[in-house]
Amino acid sequence: MIRVKNLHKSFGSNEVLKGIDFEVDNGEVIAVLGSSGSGKTTMLRCMSFLEKADQGEITFDEFHHDMVTISRRDIHKMRMHMGFVFQSFNLFANQTALENVTTGLTVARKIPKPQAQETAHEMLKKVGMEDRALYYPAQLSGGQQQRVAIARAIAANPRVVFFDEPTSALDPELTGEVLDVMKKLADEGTTMVIVTHEMQFARDVADKVVFMDGGSIIEQNGAKEFFESPQQERTLQFLRRSSKDYNYYI
Amino acid sequence: MSGKIADILISSFTKILLPGIRVTIPLTILAFILATVIALALALVQVAKVPVLSQIARIYIWIFRGTPLLVQLFIIFFGLPSLGVRLEAFPAAVIAFGMNLGAYNAETIRAAILGVPEGQFEAAALVGLTWWQTMIRVVLPQAFTIAFPPLFSSLIGLVKDTSLASAITVIELFTTAQQIAARTYQPFALYCEAGVIYLLFCTVLTWLQSWLEKKLVRRSPEND
Numbered sequence: 001m002i003r004v005k006n007l008h009k010s011f012g013s014n015e016v017l018k019g020i021d022f023e024v025d026n027g028e029v030i031a032v033l034g035s036s037g038s039g040k041t042t043m044l045r046c047m048s049f050l051e052k053a054d055q056g057e058i059t060f061d062e063f064h065h066d067m068v069t070i071s072r073r074d075i076h077k078m079r080m081h082m083g084f085v086f087q088s089f090n091l092f093a094n095q096t097a098l099e100n101v102t103t104g105l106t107v108a109r110k111i112p113k114p115q116a117q118e119t120a121h122e123m124l125k126k127v128g129m130e131d132r133a134l135y136y137p138a139q140l141s142g143g144q145q146q147r148v149a150i151a152r153a154i155a156a157n158p159r160v161v162f163f164d165e166p167t168s169a170l171d172p173e174l175t176g177e178v179l180d181v182m183k184k185l186a187d188e189g190t191t192m193v194i195v196t197h198e199m200q201f202a203r204d205v206a207d208k209v210v211f212m213d214g215g216s217i218i219e220q221n222g223a224k225e226f227f228e229s230p231q232q233e234r235t236l237q238f239l240r241r242s243s244k245d246y247n248y249y250i
Numbered sequence: 251m252s253g254k255i256a257d258i259l260i261s262s263f264t265k266i267l268l269p270g271i272r273v274t275i276p277l278t279i280l281a282f283i284l285a286t287v288i289a290l291a292l293a294l295v296q297v298a299k300v301p302v303l304s305q306i307a308r309i310y311i312w313i314f315r316g317t318p319l320l321v322q323l324f325i326i327f328f329g330l331p332s333l334g335v336r337l338e339a340f341p342a343a344v345i346a347f348g349m350n351l352g353a354y355n356a357e358t359i360r361a362a363i364l365g366v367p368e369g370q371f372e373a374a375a376l377v378g379l380t381w382w383q384t385m386i387r388v389v390l391p392q393a394f395t396i397a398f399p400p401l402f403s404s405l406i407g408l409v410k411d412t413s414l415a416s417a418i419t420v421i422e423l424f425t426t427a428q429q430i431a432a433r434t435y436q437p438f439a440l441y442c443e444a445g446v447i448y449l450l451f452c453t454v455l456t457w458l459q460s461w462l463e464k465k466l467v468r469r470s471p472e473n474d
C-alpha cells in the first residue's frame with residue numbers, strides 16, 4: 001500500500017536517513033524501533049512531507065511521486081488519506097475536543113457539519129472521550145489529549161495512521177489508556193506505523209518490526225521472530241538495553 | 251481669581267468633551283480599523299514569505315517606524331496636494347494614523363503568529379487544511395489571544411496621539427482646548443483639563459481591556 005524507496009535526508013552535514021526502503025501493507029501494524037537519533041521521527045516526517053526528503057520515491061496506492069519534486073497539491077491529496085499522531089499531541093488549542101475532530105472533516109473535506117459531528121462523537125466514543133467533547137485541550141490530561149488526537153487522526157477514515165512515540169510525553173500511569181486505544185484500532189484492522197519505545201506493546205500488537213540504526217533500517221521481521229531471534233548484534237544490544245527482562249538471547 | 255478659573259473649567263468641560271466624543275473617538279476608531287487591516291496584511295505576507303510583497307512589507311515598516319508621525323501627517327495633508335491629491339483634514343489624519351500604527355501592529359501580529367507553536371501548523375497541515383484554512387481556523391485565533399494586550403495598548407496610545415491632528419487643522423479635543431486657552435489666558439488650567447479628559451477616555455479603555463481579557467480567557471464547558 002505504501003512503499004518508500006531509497007529515502008535520503010540530511011540536516012546540514014548530518015546524514016540522518018541513508019537510503020531507507022520501507023513498505024507497509026494494508027491492515028498491517030508496523031512497529032519502528034531504534035535508539036534515540038536513529039532517524040525514526042525523520043522517516044515519519046518525510047513520509048508525511050513535514051520534512052522535505054533529499055531523495056526518494058513514494059508509492060501510496062494510486063499515487064506515485066518523487067519525494068523531492070512532488071507538488072503541494074499532490075502532498076495535500078495524499079495527506080487526505082493519512083492520519084498522524086504526534087508525541088506532543090498538538091491538539092488545536094483554540095478548539096474543543098469535538099472541534100479538533102470535526103475541523104479536518106468540515107473544513108478540509110467539506111463534509112456537512114451535522115454529519116461531521118456525528119462522526120466525531122463516534123470517534124470520541126471509540127477513544128473513551130465522548131464525555132469530554134466540549135473541553136478545551138488545556139482542560140484535559142496528557143492521556144486524554146492524546147486520545148482526542150487519535151480520534152482526530154482516524155476521523156476521516158485514513159488508509160494509514162502514523163504514530164510518533166504517542167506515549168513518550170505521558171506519565172507512566174497514563175500510557176496504558178493510550179496504548180489500549182491503539183490496540184483496539186489494530187484489532188479493527190487499521191493500518192498503523194508506530195514509532196515506539198514500548199517494547200511489550202510492540203511485541204503484543206505489531207505484525208512486523210522495523211529496526212533502525214544510524215539512519216538505516218538494519219533489520220526487519222515479523223514481530224515474534226524479531227524479538228525471539230534477532231539477527232544483528234546491534235539489535236540484540238538494543239533489545240537487552242531497552243527491556244531488562246529481555247531473555248530471548250543465547 | 252480661583253473662582254473664575256473654576257467657572258472657566260466647568261463651562262469649557264463640555265466644550266472640550268464634545269469634540270472629544272465627536273472627533274477624537276471616531277478618528278481613533280477609524281484609524282485603528284485601518285491600522286489593523288494594514289497590519290494583518292503586512293504580517294501575513296511576511297509569514298507566508300510571499301516574494302516581493304514581503305520585501306515591500308519590510309520597507310513599509312522600515313519607513314513608517316523610522317520617521318516621525320508628525321512628519322507623516324504633514325506629508326499626507328500638506329505635501330500630497332502638490333502631487334494633486336487633496337484630502338480633508340479628518341480623512342488625512344485617519345490615513346496617517348492608520349498607516350503609522352499599521353506598521354507597528356504588523357510587528358505585533360507577526361510576532362504573535364510566530365509565537366503559535368510549530369506543532370499547530372503541522373497538525374493543521376496533516377488534517378488536510380490549506381495554508382489559509384490553517385491561518386483562519388487555527389493560527390489567527392491563537393495569535394489573537396497573544397496579540398490582544400499589546401494591540402489594545404496601541405489603541406490606548408492612539409487615543410493620545412490623535413492630539414497631533416490639531417497640527418493639521420482637525421478640530422478635535424486638543425485643538426478645542428488650545429482655542430479656549432488662547433481666549434481665556436488660562437493655558438495651565440485648560441491643558442490640564444484636556445489631559446484629564448484624555449485620562450478619562452484611557453481609563454474607560456483600560457477597564458474595557460480587562461473586561462475583554464476576562465471574556466477572552468478560553469471558555470470552559472462549565473460556563474458555556
Ligand SMILES: Nc1ncnc2c1ncn2[C@@H]1O[C@H](COP(=O)(O)OP(=O)(O)OP(=O)(O)O)[C@@H](O)[C@H]1O
Nearest residue numbers: 011014016034035036037038039040041042043165
Ligand atoms: N530539524 C532538524 N534539524 C537538524 N537536525 C535534526 C532535525 N531533526 C532531527 N535532526 C537530527 O536528526 C537525527 C535523527 O533525529 P530523529 O528525531 O529522526 O531521531 P529519532 O530516531 O526519532 O530519535 P528519538 O528516539 O530521540 O525520537 C538526530 O541526530 C537529530 O539531531
Ligand SMILES: [Mg+2]
Nearest residue numbers: 040041042165
Ligand atoms: Mg523521534
